[in-house]
Amino acid sequence: GESVGLHLPTLSVQEGDNSIINCAYSNSASDYFIWYKQESGKGPQFIIDIRSNMDKRQGQRVTVLLNKTVKHLSLQIAATQPGDSAVYFCAELVTGGFKTIFGAGTRLFVKA
Amino acid sequence: DSGVTQTPKHLITATGQRVTLRCSPRSGDLSVYWYQQSLDQGLQFLIQYYNGEERAKGNILERFSAQQFPDLHSELNLSSLELGDSALYFCASSPEGLGGAITGELFFGEGSRLTVL
Numbered sequence: 001g002e003s004v005g006l007h008l009p010t011l012s013v014q015e016g017d018n019s020i021i022n023c024a025y026s027n028s029a030s031d032y033f034i035w036y037k038q039e040s041g042k043g044p045q046f047i048i049d050i051r052s053n054m055d056k057r058q059g060q061r062v063t064v065l066l067n068k069t070v071k072h073l074s075l076q077i078a079a080t081q082p083g084d085s086a087v088y089f090c091a092e093l094v095t096g097g098f099k100t101i102f103g104a105g106t107r108l109f110v111k112a
Numbered sequence: 113d114s115g116v117t118q119t120p121k122h123l124i125t126a127t128g129q130r131v132t133l134r135c136s137p138r139s140g141d142l143s144v145y146w147y148q149q150s151l152d153q154g155l156q157f158l159i160q161y162y163n164g165e166e167r168a169k170g171n172i173l174e175r176f177s178a179q180q181f182p183d184l185h186s187e188l189n190l191s192s193l194e195l196g197d198s199a200l201y202f203c204a205s206s207p208e209g210l211g212g213a214i215t216g217e218l219f220f221g222e223g224s225r226l227t228v229l
Contacts, residue, residue: 008152034217043114043202043220044155089155091218098168100145100218102155 008087012109019077019110023090023103028071030092034100035064035075038087047075047088077108085110115139118203118221126229130191133224137184137205143167144186145218146178149200161186162208193228200225 013019025033031052036044050057050064050073057064063076073090090103115138125131137144146158157170161180172178175193180186190197204218 008154032216041222043116043204043222044218045114045220046217049217095215098160098162099157099170101157102147104154 008105008107010107010109012111013080015080015082015110015112017080019075019080019084019108021075021077021088021106021108023073023075023106025071025073025090025092025103026101027092027094029094030101031095032093033064033066033073034091034093035062035073036089036091036102038089038105040086044089080108080110082110082112084108114219114221116203116205116219116221118201118224120224121222122225122227124227124229125193127193127195129193129228130189131193131226133188133190133201133203133226135186135188135203135205135221137186137203138219141205141207141219142184143206143208144180144184145204145206146172146186146188147202147204147220149202149223150196151199155202158188190226193226195228198226198228 034049035047037047038044048059061078065074087105087107089105091100093100117136119134142163145160147155158172159178160168164180175191178188200223202223204220206218
């Protein structure tokens, strides 16, 4: 199916700690991956992306790792802050295709 | 602000009724995507339009339909509503490559929350 209909897994971290959010993608042909952040009551927003010719990409406080062998993505957030509390989705697409497929999402709680 | 506008923000209606959700994409974007998000669940792709034409279809029920108008705004029509249709409905737009193919991130509106009683 397109997106898994499961209740969201939750990750709870202490403010200042690093967070790691994992995602398994489904299509071996996917060559472009994006992490989105969805705050309560808002639409998803782009955080960082990575193409399949890369294993790692760094942004400001965020790093995405891609393991194509096992079809796994992770999002690392350094020095997690209360403002990072949100639901995080990975998304996959095939360049030249027409659909972006979202993973199930992970809810991140940051404890002050 | 993503530049994508959705109306209404909230809608409460009864089973069996029909509603229309509206979306205006970012200026210059020709594609519009519709997603459904049920409570505490992921984003389910429904349908995509590119420059007025249906381009891709996901798990969209037959009771649902959409269209994109010449001014590029889109409407999602939900009919014979059931309790299970209660959800957030998101519209997104994106800059496209050749033929409407996706080239990057989607820009999402703030969603229309539909409650069916």
